[in-house]
Amino acid sequence: DSGVTQTPKHLITATGQRVTLRCSPRSGDLSVYWYQQSLDQGLQFLIQYYNGEERAKGNILERFSAQQFPDLHSELNLSSLELGDSALYFCASSSGTGDTEAFFGQGTRLTVV
Amino acid sequence: GNSVTQMEGPVTLSEEAFLTINCTYTATGYPSLFWYVQYPGEGLQLLLKATKADDKGSNKGFEATYRKETTSFHLEKGSVQVSDSAVYFCALRRKNTGFQKLVFGTGTRLLVSP
Numbered sequence: 467d468s469g470v471t472q473t474p475k476h477l478i479t480a481t482g483q484r485v486t487l488r489c490s491p492r493s494g495d496l497s498v499y500w501y502q503q504s505l506d507q508g509l510q511f512l513i514q515y516y517n518g519e520e521r522a523k524g525n526i527l528e529r530f531s532a533q534q535f536p537d538l539h540s541e542l543n544l545s546s547l548e549l550g551d552s553a554l555y556f557c558a559s560s561s562g563t564g565d566t567e568a569f570f571g572q573g574t575r576l577t578v579v
Numbered sequence: 580g581n582s583v584t585q586m587e588g589p590v591t592l593s594e595e596a597f598l599t600i601n602c603t604y605t606a607t608g609y610p611s612l613f614w615y616v617q618y619p620g621e622g623l624q625l626l627l628k629a630t631k632a633d634d635k636g637s638n639k640g641f642e643a644t645y646r647k648e649t650t651s652f653h654l655e656k657g658s659v660q661v662s663d664s665a666v667y668f669c670a671l672r673r674k675n676t677g678f679q680k681l682v683f684g685t686g687t688r689l690l691v692s693p
Contacts (some may be wrong), residue, residue, distance in 0.1 A: 467623065468624070477598060509683040511680045511682070512681055522680055524680065556623065558623075558681075567613070568681055570615075574652055
């Protein structure tokens with residue numbers, strides 16, 4: 467158990483819909499990262515937050531957004547969903563200082579039908 | 580930019596065979612290097628890491644040595660088990676800042692048969 471909790475584990479939704487994925491980082495970790503894992507794109511970095519502030523942005527679509535709340539949990543919002551958004555979405559956390567490793571949650575598998 | 584290249588899979592081995600999964604990287608400066616493993620249906624777990632040249636990371640019988648001269652971090656294990664079947668990801672991260680993301684390779688699937 468990495469200590470990073472992601473909910474829900476599975477999500478099935480229709481095209482055009484909006485969903486919210488939730489991540490609770492390890493206790494004490496200030497930095498949260500979101501990754502998308504798909505068969506054709508591999509593991510793609512989406513976005514990073516540190517203590518409530520956006521720190522880095524990767525290949526995140528405009529239809530996607532994220533935030534980190536004062537209690538440090540994070541949410542990834544995906545809207546106007548397309549079939550191609552079907553993927554495994556991972557959250558990872560780290561202390562955010564120095565050269566520390568990142569710990570990954572078990573992921574949320576999103577299926578868009 | 581920073582990137583990681585891994586050998587294509589799947590790698591298919593018999594139990595007790597020797598394993599090598601190649602990983603090379605391109606990076607500014609000298610990053611930290613990682614191997615993560617993803618077992619079926621699970622998230623990524625850190626397997627081992629190395630933070631400077633000539634460092635050897637090791638865990639659960641797996642080893643990898645940070646080779647600056649060849650920009651490589653190949654994963655090895657002397658005798659694989661069926662339970663090692665998983666997808667292995669090589670990754671890098673720039674050092675000395677907590678704000679740098681992990682950059683992953685495409686992953687290499689390992690299949691070990693009894």
